[in-house]
Amino acid sequence: MSKKNRRAGGTALAENGAQESSPENPRRPCPCGSGRRYKACHGSADAADLIVTRPFAGLAAETELIALREFLPAASAPLTLIEPRADIPSVTVASVLPGAAAALTRSDRSILLGMQVQTHTGDLSRDLAAALEWALAAEPSSVLSVIGRATVGNRYGDLIVDEPLDVTVYDDFSWWLEEEIVPGSEVALSLERANAAIMPTARVADLPGAYWVDAGERAHLRWVRPEDEPPLMAALARLHVADQLDLGSGSRYVGSFRAHGRLVPVWDLDRDAHPSEWDEPARAFADRLAAALAVDEPLTDAERRARDGILGRQFTLR
Template identity: 60%
Template sequence: MSKRTAPKPQADIGIKPRQPCPCGSGKRYKACHGAAGGAANVIVTRPFEGLAAECELVALREFVPSATAKLPLRDGGEVTLATVLPMAAAALRRNDDKAFIGLQVQTHSGDISRDLARAVDWVRSAELGETLSVVGPETAEVGAVPPRLQDLLDPVAPLDVELHKDFSWWLPEDVEPTGEVALSLERANAAIMPTERLTAEGVESAYWVDAGEKAHLRWVRPEPEEQLLAALARLSARGELALGEDSRYAGSFRAHGLLVPVWDLDREKHAREWDEPAAELGRRLAEALGSLDTEPLNAAERRARDGLRGRQITIR
């Protein structure tokens, strides 16, 4: 596949340096997109905020190995979001004219949402077989405020995620991989951990993952961290935080502004056997979240919250 050079910078768009930056960061234009490097200087800790698909985007970016989803573009264009592309490319247009952008990529800016939007813009005008290896500062327009994914997508549309057992979808059905692509495909397939998306009613962005020695449930939650942590602590104090006798709450990690609780599961059970336990836990969690407005945490629940905080890490 060939590679195309980034577009040349354009002229300044005329915003005064001391005016608020139109990107909404709250900074003055001269300290944000008007500075050298533009959008690359702006660190966005919750890049997918405002999208109904936020939790799914976090899951696909961080731990789902092989999956695709058609992007719900406002203008109805055909671009497929992928967890990872050959050689971790940012975007590619296959020889069969299908356009893809990758989530699990190297980034050189502080806003993944803008990087993805640039990849979408690039791939829609790319020629057959072209690949964009990385989105970086050189693809930004000097003085301009490039769009974010929120500007391109229907904000209330969910992602219809399709999980794959391997990465054979990288290539059209009648094409045999060769060279670097074949090597990348072999390595990617060897590294896949079996993953299933739980499908019970009320359970969204929750994935069963077979990590080898044990299985896990990783559940991306949309609630503010402190609110979610308080609800988890309420369940923990009641002994209701597990999904049953064959599970235990392991901790949580932060990713792109959201908290992802994790449970260790009995690896001998099939992923589908955890659908109903997860739904029951979801109902208990919803009840606990609803009770926080009228019932402050008691002493035991506050101690439980402190214990849960000790099992948190941040990966993004």
């Protein structure tokens, strides 16, 4: 990328929220939120391939957007445009769309945005905004298969109202369809194949980011947490030492994974129990965790050992 193009990119980034607007200062913090200097991040030649660790940092919907992106099979949530359009009846974000499309418009110009897409850049927030901007200008019944490689432009919070998401989880993908399908048709066969891949999933106690899933041999609770990792790990260690880390009979804490800058604790659950049976245990755990997070004292030796053991039960998605 030439110096001229880099300066043009720097100006565009500044117009979309740079902390320091001068395109002549490559040492300023990159406005994408990565923590890097601009010259080493979106001002570099390979900017399209850089990873923004927390693409949805600071958003009320962060945990739900991560769940939609990483592990929810069939789910959606309505979005609210900052600048509503009379000709756009609705905007909906979904876990996955037909063909893993980035976006599509329906016959009435309502918009569906996909989180689990065929290709993406290193900034999922900008990808989502780019897909939305395409859909706002697209004709009815259009499909955007893949995202481009833009390194500047709007991000999710520039176009969508910052509010919690009301996620609906579906048993199948029939919600994709605008009209009834003909039995035996190619559409019907494609839908059948997609439905066969769905693992039964349910929200738990309407707690943000908390989802039960039947993975076959066992069931799990996966819970995207909003807290930063160090205080969350300390709180989990305190609960472990107090023998309060599980969700009661038939449950076992097994570890956690990282996704887009947040930690996702995982529990094994009794597969024979109905998902709703974990609502009250999950709420009780949320109360215990809140109390542990509020403790402002150094960890004891036992708690430090517990924290180290919990850290050893992690794997990294990103």
